Amino acid sequence: MAPTRAFATRLASAAATTTTKSTRSPLTTTACLRDSTSRRAYHSYDHPPPPGAFNTAERQILSAAYRHVPEHGFTHKALSLGARDAGYLDISTNVVPEGPFSLIKYHLVSKREALAPRCAEIFNAPVGGAADGATADAAAGARGQLLTVPERVERLTWERLLANQDVIHRWQEALAVMAQPSRVPASLHELALLADEIHHLAGDVAVDPSWYTKRASLSTIYASSELYMTNDRSAGFEDTRTFLRRRLDETGSLAGALGSIGQWVGFTASAGLNVLRSKGARI
């Protein structure tokens, strides 16, 4: 449990930038999750907000370059055009340490950070049906309770997938870059951060070993859904959504089955033990 806590804290600090931002809006301060407030308090009292993944100059160039991605892909050309747009020289792209991979990382980081405000929007918005005329807080609570954690995980994962739609036609190239051996650790780290962010935003507070299995399975599901999405031509990526739901359901039923098996094994073992004891075995 201790390492889990430590890890959770680290991951929470990674998300702290967005959390700090969210204090601006009274709506989001209610937060979509119960532990969100304590998380923010913890960070504001004990830790200065961590520096973002990119410094100002990098952010200027990358955000300008990102606008060229739909046309030019995650390439040096897009970076170069972005540097020009931001008022820099062609050679200034050298300040972005990993070139096109940094552009991919910028996409991953910015879309992950955008999830927290989006989460607040989805789950906290006073929706007519859910709200009973009370305050936004009550509506949020009511709506939050309507959805189970797995449902919220599904919804957030889908939101994150949708954030890819502008660059989805270039995403296979990006995946190829991310799969290069020297890039794999950074890519997997980003995937782990995303899986944790989704579970955290979904309000999952389990700190047992399922902490790991949940995140591992969500990572796998997210990665495969993303791959599926690159070839999805259906309107509004409906096929991807059904694909995502099937995968999540499978995991759910698998987890259920494993849980049942575990329960059965445990029960049988203790029953067997008791039978032996009743026969006089000194156990």
Next chain:
Amino acid sequence: MAARSCLRASPILSTAVAHGLSAPPFSPDILHLHPPTEPRRPISASRMVSPRKKKTERVAGVFHSVAESYDRMNDLMSFGWHRIWKDHFVSSLNPGASSSNPPKPQRILDIAGGTGDIAFRMLHNAHVLNSNPDVHVTISDINTSMLSVGKSRSEALPASQQMALSFLPADATALPDAIADSSIDLYTVAFGIRNFSNIPAALREAYRVLKPGGVFACLEFSKVGNPLLNAAYKRWSFSGIPMIGQLVAGDRDSYQYLVESIERFPSQEAFRDMIVDAGFVVGGDGYENLTGGIAAIHKGMKPLKPSS
């Protein structure tokens, strides 16, 4: 003063230049050595601040005697890896790349680049790979003998590339007026900066001559992170390299100086902080390790607005 102890290859380059562009003529600028005529003594500040004139004379005096062994020495000492480092350095900088059509001109200043190793690679990258003929490279070195080596090597380049080259004897810590403020796109220094007597002053000069948005790039030996690799590397550099120097170049002291100067050079992080202190912006860690940290590339960009 930029006390670069150097004595390098002689103008025996008719064979070297025959390599042409695909394999740029290699020059031994990994080595910036003190003259072997001087008796060996512990590295001290006095050597670094010895008058430049005297040093130049010393270098000229020994210039021819040890020249031929350098190409061989660099390959032997680094197992040929220095070529890969230099190729990677230049291709990661990607000089000449431009998003506009026709491509924008670029001015590059290659400091301590006397023999043209880096400059010729950059010209190739800009003119041939990026089809940008408006890239001009100024090779600068404190040592005029080194520049003459570069000059004779450059005669093997295509005429268009020769036109885009110029040579400038200059002290990197006080660049002459010929290089105006904010006039350079890219400032490079490969295996030279550790021999500067005043590195912060050289960084400030680099900051001065670079355009806002211009890039400072440095390829230099650095610290090895992996303890196992470090043990092997230290053993090699303190025993192997001076021995090879003695056997091949007949000059143990110079190579002893080489490895000691590498040992004295600050770590990746410390050097990165020096670059930041000079006013540059660095991205990410600010450096890239090559071969486990035996060498490292540092890059810094002059910001558009100076930070107060």
